[in-house]
Amino acid sequence: xxxxxxxxxxxxxxxxxxxxxxxxxxxxxxxxxxxxxxxxxxxxxxxxxxxxxxxxxxxxxxxxxxxxxxxxxxxxxxxxxxxxxxxxxxxxxxxxxxxxxxxxxxxxxxxxxxxxxxxxxxxxxxxxxxxxxxxxxxxxxxxxxxxxxxxxxxxxxxxxxxxxxxxxxxxxxxxxxxxxxxxxxxxxxxxxxxxxxxxxxxxxxxx
Amino acid sequence: xxxxxxxxxxxxxxxxxxxxxxxxxxxxxxxxxxxxxxxxxxxxxxxxxxxxxxxxxxxxxxxxxxxxxxxxxxxxxxxxxxxxxxxxxxxxxxxxxxxxxxxxxxxxxxxxxxxxxxxxxxxxxxxxxxxxxxxxxxxxxxxxxxxxxxxxxxxxxxxxxxxxxxxxxxxxxxxxxxxxxxxxxxxxxxxxxxxxxxxxxxxxxxx
Numbered sequence: 248x249x250x251x252x253x254x255x256x257x258x259x260x261x262x263x264x265x266x267x268x269x270x271x272x273x274x275x276x277x278x279x280x281x282x283x284x285x286x287x288x289x290x291x292x293x294x295x296x297x298x299x300x301x302x303x304x305x306x307x308x309x310x311x312x313x314x315x316x317x318x319x320x321x322x323x324x325x326x327x328x329x330x331x332x333x334x335x336x337x338x339x340x341x342x343x344x345x346x347x348x349x350x351x352x353x354x355x356x357x358x359x360x361x362x363x364x365x366x367x368x369x370x371x372x373x374x375x376x377x378x379x380x381x382x383x384x385x386x387x388x389x390x391x392x393x394x395x396x397x398x399x400x401x402x403x404x405x406x407x408x409x410x411x412x413x414x415x416x417x418x419x420x421x422x423x424x425x426x427x428x429x430x431x432x433x434x435x436x437x438x439x440x441x442x443x444x445x446x447x448x449x450x451x452x453x454x
Numbered sequence: 455x456x457x458x459x460x461x462x463x464x465x466x467x468x469x470x471x472x473x474x475x476x477x478x479x480x481x482x483x484x485x486x487x488x489x490x491x492x493x494x495x496x497x498x499x500x501x502x503x504x505x506x507x508x509x510x511x512x513x514x515x516x517x518x519x520x521x522x523x524x525x526x527x528x529x530x531x532x533x534x535x536x537x538x539x540x541x542x543x544x545x546x547x548x549x550x551x552x553x554x555x556x557x558x559x560x561x562x563x564x565x566x567x568x569x570x571x572x573x574x575x576x577x578x579x580x581x582x583x584x585x586x587x588x589x590x591x592x593x594x595x596x597x598x599x600x601x602x603x604x605x606x607x608x609x610x611x612x613x614x615x616x617x618x619x620x621x622x623x624x625x626x627x628x629x630x631x632x633x634x635x636x637x638x639x640x641x642x643x644x645x646x647x648x649x650x651x652x653x654x655x656x657x658x659x660x661x
Binding site for chain 2: 295311312316323345346374391
């Protein structure tokens with residue numbers, strides 16, 4: 248197997264952190280986003296959408312999409328469990344993960360890709376007014392998550408799961424490119440959770 | 455259990471079609487989107503994001519997010535399998551489903567919500583230029599799916615899965631509100647697949 252990845256990019260980082268939690272090591276191939284290597288003919292043959300990460304299996308098939316790669320790795324390395332043991336637990340963790348993806352991760356990505364001049368080549372055309380509006384939604388949804396974390400220690404409930412990884416990578420992306428700090432918005436539960444996750448050895452994976 | 459749903463809305467329709475394929479019947483409660491019932495205090499207590507569908511379990515917990523609800527129902531009613539038997543198959547079906555969600559379903563939703571005057575109360579503010587650009591991306595991504603369906607009979611491969619449901623509901627949403635017809639764009643494999651899925655008894659569920 249070989250994992251196509253890109254240091255610091257938020258989706259590759261989710262998979263790197265997931266692997267670090269499970270102690271999985273894989274051969275890595277870095278794809279240079281700055282040089283547009285993800286748009287090269289050879290990479291588009293692996294993933295027609297030019298997105299990262301992508302996992303090339305030994306039989307030549309290519310598995311794309313962050314969460315699908317995690318599902319596959321969870322099957323190969325079940326412990327520690329990060330996506331749920333039973334179908335019921337899997338469903339509730341998927342709900343939490345999905346809410347983070349839709350209401351925080353994707354919204355931060357929209358805000359950054361449509362507003363940040365460095366993303367003009369990736370998001371063409373940019374719609375800055377849309378991006379600004381998404382930035383406001385991000386702050387509003389961060390407030391929702393602060394309320395969730397007032398009542399439970401982790402994003403999906405009582406234990407660390409993939410939903411914490413997704414959320415941590417979303418907030419670190421927003422921290423770097425939107426200068427977003429939960430404590431500065433009065434979101435103290437979110438800040439405390441963020442600082443707790445940042446202490447895990449996996450937090451530096453993929454950076 | 456009770457399923458909160460809304461006739462004709464695309465996400466509730468995905469769950470309705472999934473249930474019809476499995477022969478699952480549940481008590482339903484319709485939420486009147488036109489009357490803003492999804493924004494009522496009582497519904498927001500069930501789902502703070504005001505989205506549909508939502509599944510209320512007998513123990514009072516509420517499971518939201520379309521795909522998470524399907525994961526739960528697949529656990530209760532494993533046959534016919536729609537989301538994969540092994541972790542490996544689950545991962546490849548999740549990849550296909552995710553690509554449809556990100557590159558077609560969400561893009562169509564953006565195009566419609568930001569351009570259609572009927573969605574002004576739901577998407578406030580609307581960004582029509584962004585919506586128009588998303589409509590172009592939708593057409594481009596439909597061409598990608600046409601290529602996929604030239605090589606295999608179903609969205610995720612050789613058999614009908616949840617990814618076909620997601621894609622069918624995305625194209626029916628686009629058919630109604632973007633007047634999109636694959637054949638008119640020269641996408642004959644996509645049109646043939648669409649017409650084949652439309653013949654399944656489940657295709658009218660949730661409409």
